[in-house]
Amino acid sequence: MEAQVFDDLRQYIAAAKQMSAWKEITGADWNLEIGALIEATAELIAQPPLLIFDEIKDYPRGYRIVSLPYADFRRVALALGLPYDKSKLELVRLASKKIRSAKPLPPMEVGRAPVMENIMTGKDVNILKFPVLRSHETDGGRYIGTGDVIINSDPDSHYVNMGTYRMQVHAPDLLGLWISPGQQGRQICMKYWEKGQSCPIVATFGQDPLTFMASMTKFPWQTSELDVLGGLRGKPLEVFRGPVTGLPIPAHAEIAIEGFVPPPREEARDEGPFGEWTGYYSGGTVGTGEPQPVVKVKAIYHRNDPILDDEAPLWPGAVRFDLNLRAGLLWDQLESAGIQDVVGVYAHSNYLYVVAIRQRYAGHARQAAHAVIACSAAARHGRYVVVVDEDIDPTNLKEVLWAMMTRVDPATDIETIEGCWSTPLDPRMPPEKRAARDHSNSRAIFYAVRPFAWREKFPKVSRTGRELFDQVVKKYSDILPFPPR
Ligand SMILES: Cc1cc2nc3c(=O)[nH]c(=O)nc-3n(C[C@H](O)[C@H](O)[C@H](O)COP(=O)(O)O)c2cc1C
Structure with a gap:
């Protein structure tokens, strides 16, 4: 069984379809119906199928959402480039050995990127061009970032961090950001805020699975997940230098944005409520009693027929990540x-x-x-x-x-x-x-x-x-x- 390295989400979905159950669902509603169906699938079906939603209500054919890609541990093995006929425990051992032996490889800058096929700037910026989900009944809004990767850079050491932090849609060009205290992306933002500056930021929505896995894993402070990722892939991640922020944008992402996070004392919004992975509404403004940071979106880039990766939290009895x-x-x-x-x-x-x-x-x-x-x-x-x-x-x-x-x-x-x-x-x-x-x-x-x-x-x-x-x-x-x- 050849280990595969995926450059983008599309390649991964194609391979996952070959080796595990999947279903395409058309005509479903972004407003609660899709979220409820995903939770029911992950709760009631053992080894849940990968779900692909197309022709979503109010959106054209081709603007898709993929969900539950990691709800079957064999698909996680595929994503990690590991053999998928092993037990979960063997896979964890293999993953740890892979991390140990991977030599950090910095990303490679490219001049052309599939994610730049379509560009929105200025008044054209509209994040609701995509079928952003409202997932849980009491959610305070629609969330584009659940399965996202957020990139910012430490102004002192210039190391580049990746983290997965959710993003609420406040307006077509304004996103909310929930970054829990101590998260590395937040520590970087705070360095800018302490000087009264806005923090430049890139976010991608729908990316190759290893990039997502590295983003949501807590590697130590000052360890660039981008470099770790190159090592895990065995070849550098291709990135495009963002024209607005100068930050690296994974070239094969489905959708990417560039923007700035102003100091919360200058601008902040109530965030959530949002159904958390704990099974409660307990984070964001509900959890802190405070408004949360926002991202002013300056540019949106996307591939033709983009695929959003939905990773909105599910009640814990439903399987979202069968292994990680x-x-x-x-x-x-x-x-x-x-x-x-x-x-x-x-x-x-x-x-x-x-x-x-x-x-x-x-x-x-x-x-x-x-x-x-x-x-x-x-x-x-x-x-x-x-x-x-x-x-x-x-x-x-x-x-x-x-x-x-x-x-x-x-x-x-x-x-x-x-x-x-x-x-x-x-x-x-x-x-x-x-x-x-x-x-x-x-x-x-x-x-x-x-x-x-x-x-x-x-x-x-x-x-x-x-x-x-x-x-x-x-x-x-x-x-x-x-x-x-
Ligand atoms: C689907 C998903 C959503 C997440 N959402 C958030 C979030 O909204 N805020 C947060 O602080 N952490 C969130 N996390 C956890 C972080 O991604 C994780 O702690 C990661 O290590 C953070 O990156 P960092 O180590 O560079 O700080 C989420 C994780 C996953 C898998």
Whole structure:
């Protein structure tokens, strides 16, 4: 199986259609109907199909939306350039090795870019030329950036950051921006705002999958995701220098904008409410009590028949990301921090991180858990860390829960740590902490491992051994409806 590197979203969609389920839906309404259908699909259908919406109400044929591209882990494997016949855990391991071995490759500037096929500037700027969704019933507006990539550059070091931060449409040339405290894109904006300046910004909507994955993963401060991305791709990302901001614009994006973010004390708007990935309306102005930054859009570029990537949050019981790069980065960072014998890592949403170790010494489990909270990949907005033994697959919640139920003594094996990096969109953030802008939370660590000192005396596992289990499944699969393994 050849690993593929995709230059744009179109190539990726074509490949994903070859290897997994997909459906095209025509005539649906951008106003709530599409959002509800996406949530129903991701909640009710196991391994949800990739959805492509065309002939969207009020919009011409060709102005499409793709959704759920990463709701099946095999499509994530395809996106990451990994073999898609492996288990989730093997894929996380392969992703971590890929991150470790990738040598940073800066982007390559090109003179011509598909994204420049159509240009809107001045009075022609109109972001509602595209079928921007209103996804959830109480959303305060339409959101173009959910599946976006926002690029800005540190004025001191000139390193270029990519981050995925949502964008609300306030007006045809004015977008709202929700960047949670501490996010790298926000730290860069603040450097401009402190000098009373507007921060130049580029955003793309609909880009090749690896660019999106790198954008939404927290690589350490001063690590340019553009360079990391080049390394992961094995060839530089082609970029076009933005005529308005001078920032790099991924050349093969479907849609891109250039604009400026003025200091919020000069201009800001109420943002949201927006249905968050937590399953609540808790971010933006609702979460902070304050108006949020805006982007004054100076230019819009787009390809013919553009495809928007919808990644609007879904209630967590619906699968939006069946796997992502974050767990791979966390595994790599744990090993780089010197944690030995890590045999599995997984992120079940931002709230639950599981790390499996082969315990070597007393204190090993605590060392691993504290490192999870400290590593950039998992430092922000977690809730629970579970450390398990090597016989537990961290990707399998049934196994993780079993370990928590049977290997944790609540009085001695649950540790809480206060004052960790969180975000105002945490629904459990107390009102007084929000008011004081103390956007921190506590974490609970579950040491769901056999106690090291008497691990040899811990009762033996009674579950059928995997070899015998696989043998009988194979032997009787003609008689019993076992799923494919
Ligand atoms: C679909 C999606 C939407 C996101 N929206 C936001 C958002 O609106 N605001 C935010 O602060 N982080 C958001 N995030 C999380 C950030 O993209 C993520 O923390 C990323 O690492 C930020 O980039 P940075 O590390 O360069 O700051 C989103 C992530 C995803 C996958």
